Amino acid sequence: MFGEHELKTKFIKVGDKKIHLLEESENLVRYRRDDVERIIKNNGEKLRVLPAPATGYGVRLLMVKFKEPLIVPPHDSLTGFIEAPIEIDVKVGGLSVDHFIVGREKYALYGSLEAGVICRYHVSPFYAKEPGSIGVAKLIVSNPSPDWKSLERVVIPISGTPMYYESTKAYYPLLIVTIKDHSPEVNNTGKAPREGLNMVGEGLSLPNFLMRW
Template sequence: MRYVKPGSKLRVGVVEVVRDKGLLTIKDPYSRLEYLVSDDLEVSLLPVPPIHVPLKLSKYLYIKIRNPVIVGKDLDLWVKVPYELAVVVNKELVGVVTPFKVKHILHGNVVDGLVCRYYESKAYSGEPGDVGIEALAKVRVVTNGKPVVLKYVIVPAENLIFYEVRGRYYYEVLRSRRTPVGFFADLTRLPPVEEGVEVARPNPLSSMHVFRGYLTTVRWASWAP
Protein backbone atom coordinates (compact mmCIF):
# COMPACT_ATOMS: atom_id res chain seq x y z
CA MET A 1 0.00 0.00 0.00
CA ARG A 2 1.25 3.47 -0.87
CA TYR A 3 0.13 6.58 0.98
CA VAL A 4 -0.16 10.00 -0.64
CA LYS A 5 0.48 12.66 1.99
CA PRO A 6 -0.34 16.37 1.60
CA GLY A 7 2.35 18.17 -0.40
CA SER A 8 3.70 14.96 -1.92
CA LYS A 9 4.37 13.79 -5.47
CA LEU A 10 4.54 10.16 -6.51
CA ARG A 11 5.21 8.27 -9.72
CA VAL A 12 4.50 4.56 -10.24
CA GLY A 13 5.26 3.49 -13.80
CA VAL A 14 3.08 5.70 -16.02
CA VAL A 15 0.92 6.87 -13.07
CA GLU A 16 1.58 10.37 -11.74
CA VAL A 17 0.15 11.48 -8.39
CA VAL A 18 0.26 15.02 -6.99
CA ARG A 19 -1.41 16.15 -3.75
CA ASP A 20 -0.89 19.87 -3.26
CA LYS A 21 -2.90 22.71 -1.71
CA GLY A 22 -5.99 20.56 -1.24
CA LEU A 23 -6.03 19.27 -4.83
CA LEU A 24 -5.40 15.58 -5.55
CA THR A 25 -4.47 14.86 -9.18
CA ILE A 26 -3.90 11.32 -10.43
CA LYS A 27 -3.33 10.50 -14.08
CA ASP A 28 -2.24 7.68 -16.34
CA PRO A 29 -2.26 7.52 -20.17
CA TYR A 30 -5.98 6.65 -20.11
CA SER A 31 -7.55 9.08 -17.65
CA ARG A 32 -7.07 12.02 -15.31
CA LEU A 33 -8.70 12.18 -11.88
CA GLU A 34 -8.97 15.41 -9.88
CA TYR A 35 -10.48 15.81 -6.41
CA LEU A 36 -10.49 18.47 -3.74
CA VAL A 37 -9.28 16.60 -0.65
CA SER A 38 -8.78 18.16 2.77
CA ASP A 39 -5.43 17.51 4.47
CA ASP A 40 -6.98 15.52 7.31
CA LEU A 41 -8.11 12.72 4.96
CA GLU A 42 -6.01 9.65 4.22
CA VAL A 43 -5.27 8.92 0.55
CA SER A 44 -3.84 5.54 -0.41
CA LEU A 45 -3.13 3.47 -3.52
CA LEU A 46 -3.94 -0.25 -3.35
CA PRO A 47 -3.07 -2.97 -5.90
CA VAL A 48 -6.11 -4.49 -7.63
CA PRO A 49 -6.59 -6.94 -10.53
CA PRO A 50 -5.46 -5.53 -13.91
CA ILE A 51 -8.82 -5.67 -15.67
CA HIS A 52 -10.50 -2.26 -15.13
CA VAL A 53 -8.52 0.21 -17.28
CA PRO A 54 -9.24 1.76 -19.72
CA LEU A 55 -12.49 -0.23 -19.81
CA LYS A 56 -13.47 -3.50 -18.18
CA LEU A 57 -13.48 -5.75 -21.24
CA SER A 58 -12.62 -9.05 -19.58
CA LYS A 59 -12.12 -10.90 -16.30
CA TYR A 60 -9.04 -12.72 -17.60
CA LEU A 61 -5.31 -12.00 -17.72
CA TYR A 62 -3.22 -13.70 -20.43
CA ILE A 63 0.45 -14.03 -19.43
CA LYS A 64 2.65 -14.84 -22.41
CA ILE A 65 5.92 -16.54 -21.41
CA ARG A 66 8.78 -15.22 -23.54
CA ASN A 67 10.99 -18.26 -22.86
CA PRO A 68 8.64 -21.28 -23.13
CA VAL A 69 9.25 -23.90 -20.46
CA ILE A 70 9.21 -27.68 -20.97
CA VAL A 71 8.08 -29.34 -17.75
CA GLY A 72 8.21 -33.09 -17.10
CA LYS A 73 6.85 -33.11 -13.55
CA ASP A 74 5.07 -30.62 -11.31
CA LEU A 75 7.18 -27.49 -10.93
CA ASP A 76 6.99 -23.97 -9.47
CA LEU A 77 7.90 -21.05 -11.74
CA TRP A 78 7.90 -17.29 -11.22
CA VAL A 79 6.68 -14.60 -13.61
CA LYS A 80 6.41 -10.80 -13.48
CA VAL A 81 2.85 -9.56 -13.64
CA PRO A 82 0.84 -6.30 -13.82
CA TYR A 83 -1.68 -4.74 -11.47
CA GLU A 84 -3.78 -1.60 -11.28
CA LEU A 85 -3.98 0.92 -8.47
CA ALA A 86 -7.22 1.72 -6.69
CA VAL A 87 -7.37 5.29 -5.41
CA VAL A 88 -8.88 5.20 -1.92
CA VAL A 89 -9.79 8.24 0.22
CA ASN A 90 -10.63 7.32 3.82
CA LYS A 91 -11.63 3.80 2.72
CA GLU A 92 -13.82 5.20 -0.10
CA LEU A 93 -12.91 3.98 -3.59
CA VAL A 94 -12.79 6.95 -6.00
CA GLY A 95 -11.04 5.56 -9.09
CA VAL A 96 -8.63 3.07 -10.68
CA VAL A 97 -5.48 3.80 -12.70
CA THR A 98 -2.78 1.61 -14.25
CA PRO A 99 1.03 1.85 -13.99
CA PHE A 100 1.39 -0.25 -17.17
CA LYS A 101 0.49 0.10 -20.83
CA VAL A 102 -2.71 -1.82 -21.56
CA LYS A 103 -3.06 -4.43 -24.29
CA HIS A 104 -5.67 -7.10 -24.95
CA ILE A 105 -5.63 -10.35 -26.89
CA LEU A 106 -8.25 -12.77 -28.21
CA HIS A 107 -7.59 -16.35 -27.11
CA GLY A 108 -9.39 -18.74 -29.43
CA ASN A 109 -11.70 -17.86 -32.31
CA VAL A 110 -13.87 -14.80 -32.83
CA VAL A 111 -17.10 -16.69 -32.06
CA ASP A 112 -16.45 -18.22 -28.65
CA GLY A 113 -12.92 -17.12 -27.77
CA LEU A 114 -11.86 -15.17 -24.68
CA VAL A 115 -10.81 -11.53 -24.68
CA CYS A 116 -7.99 -11.19 -22.13
CA ARG A 117 -5.77 -8.48 -20.72
CA TYR A 118 -2.33 -9.22 -22.20
CA TYR A 119 1.09 -9.16 -20.55
CA GLU A 120 4.50 -10.66 -21.32
CA SER A 121 7.11 -12.00 -18.92
CA LYS A 122 10.08 -14.31 -18.79
CA ALA A 123 9.73 -17.40 -16.63
CA TYR A 124 12.13 -17.79 -13.70
CA SER A 125 13.06 -20.91 -11.75
CA GLY A 126 13.28 -18.85 -8.54
CA GLU A 127 11.98 -15.52 -7.30
CA PRO A 128 13.64 -12.81 -9.45
CA GLY A 129 15.34 -9.91 -7.73
CA ASP A 130 15.26 -7.28 -10.50
CA VAL A 131 11.54 -6.64 -10.40
CA GLY A 132 11.10 -2.87 -10.65
CA ILE A 133 7.45 -1.88 -10.18
CA GLU A 134 5.96 -5.16 -11.42
CA ALA A 135 4.31 -7.66 -9.12
CA LEU A 136 5.40 -11.29 -8.91
CA ALA A 137 3.42 -14.49 -9.30
CA LYS A 138 4.37 -18.04 -8.39
CA VAL A 139 2.89 -20.45 -10.95
CA ARG A 140 2.54 -24.07 -9.86
CA VAL A 141 2.62 -26.07 -13.10
CA VAL A 142 0.65 -29.33 -12.82
CA THR A 143 1.54 -31.92 -15.49
CA ASN A 144 -0.47 -35.00 -14.40
CA GLY A 145 2.50 -37.11 -15.44
CA LYS A 146 2.66 -35.84 -19.03
CA PRO A 147 5.31 -33.42 -20.38
CA VAL A 148 4.04 -29.87 -20.78
CA VAL A 149 5.30 -27.02 -22.96
CA LEU A 150 4.16 -23.88 -21.17
CA LYS A 151 4.00 -20.84 -23.46
CA TYR A 152 1.29 -18.90 -21.62
CA VAL A 153 -1.18 -19.11 -18.77
CA ILE A 154 -4.64 -17.54 -18.47
CA VAL A 155 -5.65 -16.23 -15.05
CA PRO A 156 -9.26 -15.56 -13.91
CA ALA A 157 -8.23 -12.29 -12.32
CA GLU A 158 -11.42 -10.70 -11.00
CA ASN A 159 -11.12 -12.16 -7.49
CA LEU A 160 -7.33 -12.26 -7.35
CA ILE A 161 -5.76 -11.76 -3.91
CA PHE A 162 -2.64 -9.60 -3.51
CA TYR A 163 0.09 -9.91 -0.89
CA GLU A 164 2.75 -7.38 0.05
CA VAL A 165 6.27 -7.74 1.42
CA ARG A 166 8.38 -4.62 2.02
CA GLY A 167 6.61 -2.65 -0.71
CA ARG A 168 6.64 -5.45 -3.28
CA TYR A 169 3.35 -6.92 -4.48
CA TYR A 170 2.61 -10.60 -5.13
CA TYR A 171 -0.33 -12.54 -6.56
CA GLU A 172 -1.65 -15.48 -4.61
CA VAL A 173 -0.17 -18.80 -5.82
CA LEU A 174 -1.51 -19.75 -9.26
CA ARG A 175 -2.06 -23.42 -10.10
CA SER A 176 -1.69 -23.92 -13.86
CA ARG A 177 -3.41 -26.83 -15.57
CA ARG A 178 -3.88 -27.94 -19.14
CA THR A 179 -7.48 -27.95 -20.41
CA PRO A 180 -8.94 -28.76 -23.84
CA VAL A 181 -8.91 -25.03 -24.67
CA GLY A 182 -5.54 -24.04 -23.23
CA PHE A 183 -3.56 -23.48 -20.04
CA PHE A 184 -5.61 -21.93 -17.26
CA ALA A 185 -4.69 -21.04 -13.68
CA ASP A 186 -6.74 -21.81 -10.59
CA LEU A 187 -6.64 -19.35 -7.69
CA THR A 188 -5.35 -21.18 -4.61
CA ARG A 189 -5.76 -18.48 -1.90
CA LEU A 190 -2.20 -19.39 -0.80
CA PRO A 191 0.52 -16.78 -0.10
CA PRO A 192 3.56 -17.21 -2.38
CA VAL A 193 6.02 -16.26 0.38
CA GLU A 194 5.85 -16.91 4.12
CA GLU A 195 6.06 -13.26 5.18
CA GLY A 196 3.40 -12.09 2.72
CA VAL A 197 0.65 -9.88 4.19
CA GLU A 198 -2.71 -9.92 2.41
CA VAL A 199 -3.69 -6.54 0.96
CA ALA A 200 -7.20 -5.38 1.86
CA ARG A 201 -9.54 -5.30 -1.10
CA PRO A 202 -11.18 -1.90 -1.78
CA ASN A 203 -14.94 -1.87 -1.46
CA PRO A 204 -17.00 -1.93 -3.66
CA LEU A 205 -14.44 -2.81 -6.37
CA SER A 206 -16.44 -5.82 -7.53
CA SER A 207 -19.37 -3.61 -8.57
CA MET A 208 -17.37 -0.67 -9.88
CA HIS A 209 -17.60 0.25 -13.56
CA VAL A 210 -14.91 2.46 -15.05
CA PHE A 211 -16.60 4.54 -17.74
CA ARG A 212 -14.58 6.05 -20.60
CA GLY A 213 -15.73 8.06 -23.58
CA TYR A 214 -16.06 6.35 -26.95
CA LEU A 215 -13.15 8.27 -28.51
CA THR A 216 -10.92 7.51 -25.53
CA THR A 217 -11.71 3.82 -25.77
CA VAL A 218 -11.01 3.73 -29.51
CA ARG A 219 -7.82 5.72 -29.12
CA TRP A 220 -6.31 3.58 -26.40
CA ALA A 221 -7.60 0.11 -27.28
CA SER A 222 -4.52 -1.89 -28.30
CA TRP A 223 -4.54 -5.50 -29.41
CA ALA A 224 -1.52 -7.73 -29.06
CA PRO A 225 -0.46 -9.65 -32.16
Protein backbone atom coordinates in the same frame (compact mmCIF):
# COMPACT_ATOMS: atom_id res chain seq x y z
CA MET B 1 4.73 3.58 -3.00
CA PHE B 2 2.12 1.01 -1.89
CA GLY B 3 0.48 1.42 1.49
CA GLU B 4 -0.56 4.43 3.58
CA HIS B 5 0.52 8.04 2.99
CA GLU B 6 -0.21 11.11 5.07
CA LEU B 7 -2.24 13.80 3.34
CA LYS B 8 0.53 16.37 3.09
CA THR B 9 2.61 17.90 0.30
CA LYS B 10 4.59 15.13 -1.41
CA PHE B 11 5.16 13.14 -4.59
CA ILE B 12 4.28 9.43 -4.77
CA LYS B 13 5.80 7.60 -7.74
CA VAL B 14 3.89 4.50 -8.84
CA GLY B 15 5.48 2.75 -11.81
CA ASP B 16 5.42 5.21 -14.71
CA LYS B 17 2.88 7.47 -12.95
CA LYS B 18 3.30 10.17 -10.34
CA ILE B 19 0.80 11.34 -7.71
CA HIS B 20 1.24 14.89 -6.42
CA LEU B 21 -0.30 15.91 -3.07
CA LEU B 22 -0.37 19.63 -2.32
CA GLU B 23 -1.58 21.19 0.95
CA GLU B 24 -3.70 24.20 -0.06
CA SER B 25 -4.83 25.12 3.44
CA GLU B 26 -4.76 23.74 6.95
CA ASN B 27 -7.24 20.97 6.10
CA LEU B 28 -7.53 20.90 2.29
CA VAL B 29 -5.23 18.82 0.09
CA ARG B 30 -5.17 18.84 -3.71
CA TYR B 31 -4.67 15.42 -5.30
CA ARG B 32 -3.24 15.46 -8.82
CA ARG B 33 -2.27 12.64 -11.22
CA ASP B 34 -1.93 13.44 -14.94
CA ASP B 35 -5.18 15.27 -15.78
CA VAL B 36 -7.04 13.94 -12.69
CA GLU B 37 -7.57 16.33 -9.76
CA ARG B 38 -9.41 15.99 -6.47
CA ILE B 39 -9.78 18.22 -3.40
CA ILE B 40 -9.64 16.14 -0.21
CA LYS B 41 -10.49 17.42 3.24
CA ASN B 42 -7.85 16.18 5.66
CA ASN B 43 -9.41 14.80 8.84
CA GLY B 44 -6.42 12.68 9.79
CA GLU B 45 -7.33 9.76 7.52
CA LYS B 46 -4.46 8.48 5.40
CA LEU B 47 -4.35 8.04 1.65
CA ARG B 48 -3.89 4.39 0.62
CA VAL B 49 -2.21 3.37 -2.64
CA LEU B 50 -3.20 -0.23 -3.35
CA PRO B 51 -2.67 -2.74 -6.17
CA ALA B 52 -5.64 -4.01 -8.17
CA PRO B 53 -5.97 -6.78 -10.77
CA ALA B 54 -5.51 -5.79 -14.42
CA THR B 55 -9.17 -5.97 -15.40
CA GLY B 56 -8.96 -2.93 -17.70
CA TYR B 57 -12.33 -2.48 -19.39
CA GLY B 58 -13.91 -5.20 -17.29
CA VAL B 59 -12.19 -8.38 -18.52
CA ARG B 60 -12.23 -11.42 -16.28
CA LEU B 61 -9.04 -13.11 -17.49
CA LEU B 62 -5.35 -12.28 -17.79
CA MET B 63 -3.35 -14.16 -20.43
CA VAL B 64 0.42 -14.23 -19.97
CA LYS B 65 2.45 -15.73 -22.81
CA PHE B 66 5.88 -17.06 -21.91
CA LYS B 67 8.78 -15.79 -24.00
CA GLU B 68 10.01 -19.40 -24.12
CA PRO B 69 7.66 -22.40 -23.67
CA LEU B 70 8.05 -24.41 -20.48
CA ILE B 71 8.88 -28.13 -20.79
CA VAL B 72 7.92 -30.22 -17.76
CA PRO B 73 8.91 -33.91 -17.26
CA PRO B 74 6.32 -36.61 -16.40
CA HIS B 75 5.17 -36.73 -12.77
CA ASP B 76 7.14 -33.57 -11.99
CA SER B 77 6.59 -29.88 -11.33
CA LEU B 78 8.23 -26.53 -11.90
CA THR B 79 8.06 -23.43 -9.69
CA GLY B 80 8.87 -19.90 -10.80
CA PHE B 81 7.66 -16.37 -11.42
CA ILE B 82 6.25 -14.24 -14.22
CA GLU B 83 5.75 -10.52 -14.67
CA ALA B 84 2.08 -9.52 -14.59
CA PRO B 85 0.32 -6.20 -15.31
CA ILE B 86 -1.51 -4.51 -12.45
CA GLU B 87 -3.68 -1.47 -11.86
CA ILE B 88 -3.68 1.02 -9.00
CA ASP B 89 -6.56 1.93 -6.70
CA VAL B 90 -6.18 5.05 -4.55
CA LYS B 91 -8.48 5.24 -1.54
CA VAL B 92 -9.38 7.48 1.39
CA GLY B 93 -11.36 5.52 3.94
CA GLY B 94 -13.57 3.19 1.92
CA LEU B 95 -13.84 5.55 -1.06
CA SER B 96 -11.85 5.08 -4.27
CA VAL B 97 -10.68 8.54 -5.35
CA ASP B 98 -8.59 7.39 -8.35
CA HIS B 99 -7.96 4.25 -10.37
CA PHE B 100 -5.37 3.94 -13.11
CA ILE B 101 -3.19 1.63 -15.17
CA VAL B 102 0.59 1.49 -14.98
CA GLY B 103 2.62 0.46 -18.02
CA ARG B 104 1.23 -0.49 -21.42
CA GLU B 105 -2.32 -1.79 -21.77
CA LYS B 106 -2.75 -4.73 -24.17
CA TYR B 107 -5.62 -7.08 -24.95
CA ALA B 108 -5.95 -10.31 -26.95
CA LEU B 109 -8.61 -12.79 -27.97
CA TYR B 110 -8.46 -16.10 -26.12
CA GLY B 111 -10.19 -18.88 -28.01
CA SER B 112 -11.98 -18.93 -31.33
CA LEU B 113 -13.61 -15.96 -33.07
CA GLU B 114 -17.04 -17.47 -32.42
CA ALA B 115 -16.62 -18.47 -28.77
CA GLY B 116 -13.51 -16.65 -27.52
CA VAL B 117 -13.19 -13.95 -24.88
CA ILE B 118 -11.11 -10.78 -24.66
CA CYS B 119 -8.30 -10.99 -22.09
CA ARG B 120 -5.75 -8.61 -20.72
CA TYR B 121 -2.50 -9.68 -22.41
CA HIS B 122 1.14 -9.68 -21.43
CA VAL B 123 4.37 -11.38 -22.56
CA SER B 124 6.85 -12.38 -19.84
CA PRO B 125 9.95 -14.50 -19.33
CA PHE B 126 9.68 -17.33 -16.82
CA TYR B 127 11.96 -16.60 -13.87
CA ALA B 128 13.44 -19.10 -11.44
CA LYS B 129 13.76 -16.27 -8.89
CA GLU B 130 11.41 -13.39 -8.18
CA PRO B 131 11.95 -10.55 -10.69
CA GLY B 132 12.10 -6.87 -9.80
CA SER B 133 8.94 -5.96 -11.74
CA ILE B 134 6.18 -3.93 -10.06
CA GLY B 135 3.68 -6.75 -10.71
CA VAL B 136 4.55 -10.41 -10.11
CA ALA B 137 2.82 -13.80 -10.05
CA LYS B 138 4.23 -17.02 -8.62
CA LEU B 139 3.41 -20.21 -10.52
CA ILE B 140 3.62 -23.87 -9.67
CA VAL B 141 3.32 -25.87 -12.89
CA SER B 142 2.47 -29.52 -12.20
CA ASN B 143 2.54 -32.39 -14.69
CA PRO B 144 0.93 -35.48 -13.10
CA SER B 145 0.72 -37.29 -16.45
CA PRO B 146 3.15 -40.00 -17.70
CA ASP B 147 4.16 -37.81 -20.66
CA TRP B 148 6.39 -34.78 -21.17
CA LYS B 149 4.31 -31.60 -21.45
CA SER B 150 4.80 -28.14 -22.94
CA LEU B 151 3.17 -24.93 -21.69
CA GLU B 152 3.28 -21.75 -23.78
CA ARG B 153 0.99 -19.48 -21.78
CA VAL B 154 -1.20 -19.27 -18.72
CA VAL B 155 -4.73 -17.82 -18.56
CA ILE B 156 -5.48 -16.52 -15.08
CA PRO B 157 -8.92 -15.79 -13.56
CA ILE B 158 -8.57 -12.30 -12.07
CA SER B 159 -12.11 -10.96 -11.59
CA GLY B 160 -12.60 -10.64 -7.83
CA THR B 161 -9.10 -11.86 -7.02
CA PRO B 162 -7.37 -10.65 -3.86
CA MET B 163 -4.02 -8.92 -4.30
CA TYR B 164 -0.92 -8.77 -2.12
CA TYR B 165 1.74 -6.12 -1.73
CA GLU B 166 4.83 -4.82 -0.01
CA SER B 167 6.14 -1.26 -0.27
CA THR B 168 7.47 -1.48 -3.83
CA LYS B 169 5.83 -4.52 -5.41
CA ALA B 170 2.41 -6.09 -6.00
CA TYR B 171 1.61 -9.79 -6.21
CA TYR B 172 -1.19 -11.90 -7.57
CA PRO B 173 -2.12 -14.89 -5.40
CA LEU B 174 -0.24 -18.15 -5.79
CA LEU B 175 -1.19 -19.84 -9.06
CA ILE B 176 -1.18 -23.61 -9.55
CA VAL B 177 -1.27 -24.85 -13.14
CA THR B 178 -1.98 -28.56 -13.59
CA ILE B 179 -1.38 -29.90 -17.09
CA LYS B 180 -4.14 -32.45 -17.69
CA ASP B 181 -4.04 -34.05 -21.13
CA HIS B 182 -4.13 -31.11 -23.56
CA SER B 183 -6.08 -28.72 -21.30
CA PRO B 184 -4.10 -27.13 -18.45
CA GLU B 185 -6.19 -26.21 -15.40
CA VAL B 186 -5.40 -22.97 -13.58
CA ASN B 187 -6.14 -22.51 -9.88
CA ASN B 188 -5.97 -18.98 -8.50
CA THR B 189 -5.59 -20.11 -4.89
CA GLY B 190 -6.25 -16.70 -3.31
CA LYS B 191 -3.27 -17.39 -1.02
CA ALA B 192 -0.23 -15.17 -0.59
CA PRO B 193 2.77 -16.28 -2.68
CA ARG B 194 4.98 -15.80 0.38
CA GLU B 195 4.80 -14.65 3.98
CA GLY B 196 4.97 -11.05 5.17
CA LEU B 197 2.74 -9.47 2.51
CA ASN B 198 -0.25 -7.16 3.00
CA MET B 199 -3.56 -8.23 1.48
CA VAL B 200 -6.24 -6.34 -0.45
CA GLY B 201 -9.62 -8.10 -0.53
CA GLU B 202 -10.44 -11.55 0.79
CA GLY B 203 -7.98 -14.43 0.43
CA LEU B 204 -10.43 -16.78 -1.23
CA SER B 205 -9.75 -19.22 -4.08
CA LEU B 206 -11.41 -18.51 -7.41
CA PRO B 207 -13.09 -21.25 -9.47
CA ASN B 208 -10.55 -23.22 -11.50
CA PHE B 209 -10.16 -22.26 -15.15
CA LEU B 210 -9.72 -24.95 -17.82
CA MET B 211 -7.53 -23.75 -20.73
CA ARG B 212 -9.34 -25.43 -23.63
CA TRP B 213 -7.52 -23.46 -26.33
